[in-house]
Amino acid sequence: MDFNALLRRSILVAAVVALGAGTTVYFFNDWFHDDFLVRLNIAQPLGDALGTVLIVAVAALAQRLVSLAFFRDHMFGLSTVQEKLQSASHKIAAVHEEVARELRTVPTYNGVLRDQLASVVQQTEQAAYDITSRLQAIDEVVGRLNDFVAQTSHESEELEADSEQKFAQNQRLIGEMRDYIAARIAEAQADQARVEQVVHEARSLESLTKLIKDIAAQTNLLALNAAIEAARAGEAGRGFAVVADEVRKLSAETEKAVVAINQGIQGVASTIEVQLQEKLSSMNLDKEQAALGQFADQLVQLGDSYEELLRHQGAVIDTVRDSSQKLATMFMETMASVQFQDVTRQQIEHTAEALTRLDEHLAGLAERLAQAENPDFNYVPLAEHLDQLYARYVMESQRSTHKQSLQRHSEAPTGSPKVELF
Known part of the structure; x- marks a missing residue:
């Protein structure tokens, strides 16, 4: 009241x-x-x-x-109020005792939490150690890969330089091949023209043999006339008849020889034409030209394919080298990221230290409840513990989180119901 x-x-x-x-x-x-x-x-x-x-x-x-x-x-009504106050006082004392008893058990609860945090630290430390071991093994593989890529790149550059020289030589040889094909075709065409000329000249001898055959026929006719005249002359022309007969026989032999020569010339011309016609025909020349041209084109395509292969190989080597360098960089970043365990360990240790300080503070509060009537009882306020905890931080993230947490609590709504303790 x-x-x-x-x-x-x-x-x-x-x-x-x-x-x-x-x-x-x-x-x-x-x-x-x-x-x-x-x-x-x-x-x-x-x-x-x-x-x-x-x-x-x-x-x-x-x-x-x-x-x-x-x-x-x-x-x-003071007696009733006094009785109520006494009853409330007994209840408060019981609550004080109950709260003090619970506060004394909080260190046990926090001890379990600290043990759990210690277990987390141990597990994360073991996991970080395993990760580091595996990353070291990966680092060895990456190192060998980098060496292999560097060696392969060097060999590829040498091979590419040598291949460029060979490619230039091949291009020169292809040019020479084309020149040879052109010369060979020109030569074949010239041979064809010469053979045709020889055949034509050989066939042109037929007119000469015909002339000789005509001369032999005229001679034979002349010898026949001479024999007729000799027969008319009688005994005086007998000698001339013998000569005429011999001339007629010579003319007949000449005619036979001319026929044989003509047949021989025709046979030689036909043989030359038949024997060289297939070799020097325009169709065969076209086929040979097409075959040689196709061969030259295939050599050019082969050279282009080889050059494309070299460019592709160079691009593959460059890609592998870049990927290997990126992999090495990512590996170093991953190795640096493994340090999170040390950061986590420090944060958990500070949290465990804060729990220990909270145990001490709760023990002081329990003792304060037990000595509620002792005006000389003192204890360290929780705000001072927070200041001491802040002073022991070693990372800026811890300080930032600490400040943000205090700021959120300081900006909490003030409209919540108040609780009064007797």
């Missing part, structure tokens, strides 16, 4: 008692002085004194009765 309520109750009781006292004096004043004092033979001053004492005593008794009537006790 607050002071205002007690004041209102005391004024109310006093007003009722005063009203009763005033009413009694008003109605019984004459009776008291004129009748009661006279009967008792008491002087008026002494009677007034006795009346005052009596009124005060009755007022005090009336005050108790009125308080009992209105508030169920003799002290304006």
Whole structure:
């Protein structure tokens, strides 16, 4: 009960008692002085004194009765309030004991959390060690791959330089091949023209043999005329007839020889034409030209394919080299990322230290509840523990998180219901 309520109750009781006292004096004043004092033979001053004492005593008794009537006790309801306060005090003491007992068990709970955090540190440390071991094995493989790529790249560059020289030589040889094909075709065409000319000249001898055959026929006719004339001449022309007969025989032999020569010339021309016709025909020349041209084209395509192969090989080597370098860079970044375990370990250790400080602070609060009536009992406030914890941070992320957490708590809504502790 607050002071205002007690004041209102005391004024109310006093007003009722005063009203009763005033009413009694008003109605019984004459009776008291004129009748009661006279009967008792008491002087008026002494009677007034006795009346005052009596009124005060009755007022005090009336005050108790009125308080009992209105508030169920003799002290304006203070006894009920006292009983409630005593009951609340016992409850608070029980709560204090219960809270202190629970606070003393919090270190055990935090100990379990610290052990769990220690287990996490151990597991992450073992996992980081395993990852580091595997990354070292990968580093060896990457190193060998880099060496292989470097060696292969160097050999590829040498091979490419040598291949460029060979490609230039091949291009020169292809050019020479084309020149040879052109010369060979020109030569074949010239041979064909020469053979045709030889055949033509050989066939042109037929006119000469025909001329000789005609001369032989004329000679034969002349010898026949001479034989006829010799026969007419009789004995005088006998010798001339013999000559004419011989000339006729020579003419016949000449004609036979001319026929044989003509047949021989025709046979030689036909043989030359038949033997060289297939070799020097325009179709065969076209086929040979096409075959040689196709061969030259295939050599050009082969050279182009080889050059394309070299470019593709160079591109593959460059891609593998770039990928190997990126892989090495990513590996180094991964190795650096493994340091997260050390960062995590430090953060967990600071958290475990904070839990230890919280254990100490809760133990102090439990002792404070146990010594609630000791005004000299002191303990370190939790804010100082937070400041000390902040001072022990070694990473900027920890300080930033600490500040952000305190800022969020300081900006928390203030409209929440308040709790008052007795």
